Amino acid sequence: MTYRPAHRLADIEPFHVVELLTRARQLEAEGRDIIHMEVGEPDFPTPEPIAEAAIAAIRDHKTLYTQALGLPELRAAISAFYGQRYGVTVPASRIAITNGASGALNLAFAALANPGDEWLLADPGYPCNRHILRTYEGLPRSIPVGPDSNFQPTPEQVSAEWNERTAGLLVASPANPTGTLLTLDEIAALANECRAKDGHFLVDEIYHGLTYAPSPKGTCSAAQEVPLGDEVDAPTACAAGDDIWVINSFSKYFQMTGWRLGWMVIPEPYVRDVEKLAQNLTLCPSTPAQYAALAAFAPATIEILEARRGEFRRRRDFLAPALEAIGFRVTARPEGAFYLYCDCSALAADSFVLARDLLEKTGVAATPGLDFGSNEPEKHIRFAYTTEIPRLAEAVSRLSAYFGR
Numbered sequence: 001m002t003y004r005p006a007h008r009l010a011d012i013e014p015f016h017v018v019e020l021l022t023r024a025r026q027l028e029a030e031g032r033d034i035i036h037m038e039v040g041e042p043d044f045p046t047p048e049p050i051a052e053a054a055i056a057a058i059r060d061h062k063t064l065y066t067q068a069l070g071l072p073e074l075r076a077a078i079s080a081f082y083g084q085r086y087g088v089t090v091p092a093s094r095i096a097i098t099n100g101a102s103g104a105l106n107l108a109f110a111a112l113a114n115p116g117d118e119w120l121l122a123d124p125g126y127p128c129n130r131h132i133l134r135t136y137e138g139l140p141r142s143i144p145v146g147p148d149s150n151f152q153p154t155p156e157q158v159s160a161e162w163n164e165r166t167a168g169l170l171v172a173s174p175a176n177p178t179g180t181l182l183t184l185d186e187i188a189a190l191a192n193e194c195r196a197k198d199g200h201f202l203v204d205e206i207y208h209g210l211t212y213a214p215s216p217k218g219t220c221s222a223a224q225e226v227p228l229g230d231e232v233d234a235p236t237a238c239a240a241g242d243d244i245w246v247i248n249s250f251s252k253y254f255q256m257t258g259w260r261l262g263w264m265v266i267p268e269p270y271v272r273d274v275e276k277l278a279q280n281l282t283l284c285p286s287t288p289a290q291y292a293a294l295a296a297f298a299p300a301t302i303e304i305l306e307a308r309r310g311e312f313r314r315r316r317d318f319l320a321p322a323l324e325a326i327g328f329r330v331t332a333r334p335e336g337a338f339y340l341y342c343d344c345s346a347l348a349a350d351s352f353v354l355a356r357d358l359l360e361k362t363g364v365a366a367t368p369g370l371d372f373g374s375n376e377p378e379k380h381i382r383f384a385y386t387t388e389i390p391r392l393a394e395a396v397s398r399l400s401a402y403f404g405r
């Protein structure tokens, strides 16, 4: 039979970094020591109490389908978490448990996107957004963002880009690949702009919890250390209105990437629509993973996660100045997630060529800007600090040697 994939496949690109990863694995197989700074997932194992809860659930045969929107106890636990951590009331009835933030984004666009609708997305941004959107026949429209607005879209840009085909806006805070945050005022202003246009507003909060003290400079140093316990977490978009779609996940802060579990706060009128879609598209999220996640909010688990958050911050505080000393420029304020999005134009003409050369010559793997959009990708490269400080130090010394610094 003739090979005849759906037309939409023409617009779905692979992750370019996969090519690099394949080469990294080849080099590792040949015995080379590769430092993985391209990886977008925590290097820590899932906390023990979560793993134990999963094992107990499986032993107790809690392995049947749950309701399509998820276990009522877990939806209630997430609702309570919003109250405790952010002081906001989010009713459990508006919370859907999903197959990761990916599952939430699929359900949101399946519920909202019409063929030919345009959706505003920040560039650079998480690449899968535009491909998920395209799968549901929506069209991504990029808003180029840069250092002027800390790599986040502004209401003025949203207003300027909006046209009669625009259906909504998706932002992320903390963002990938930059780690930048939106303040509550900024979220509220973007929400107002969308309301004024009668459009949808989606906020991806997958890196929530992984936030660090803000720095007035662009990079952060240990000298600016603030005790973690005294920090106010990034504001949740739930505080800016109940018409906002808020996407979250157990993948990053809770360190459960492979469990495939996330959630979404849905504006009330759409809850039934998402439920119908979830019933048909996935039946339910993984049952053992949902029972495991019930242990995610226990004080013993949060203690483990907060200690790890401290470690992520120490890594960031080590890596940002070290990369700047080599000649990379950290132009996005890295206040969250575990990424440094660096301007490498003073060091190389094309970050994709640079990433390949760094891998071959130094064994340091990083993600070129090309994966995150078309807004000056050749000038940027993303380093993930998802590896421990001695390995980061080794990477810095290899990079220093490569650039002769």
Ligand SMILES: Cc1ncc(COP(=O)(O)O)c(C=O)c1O
Pocket (backbone or CB within 6 Å): 040, 099, 100, 101, 102, 103, 126, 172, 175, 176, 204, 206, 248, 249, 250, 251, 257, 261, 262
């Ligand atoms: C900004 C952003 N959103 C969503 C996802 C999807 O994550 P998951 O499906 O594991 O929750 C990722 C993964 O890296 C991400 O960086």
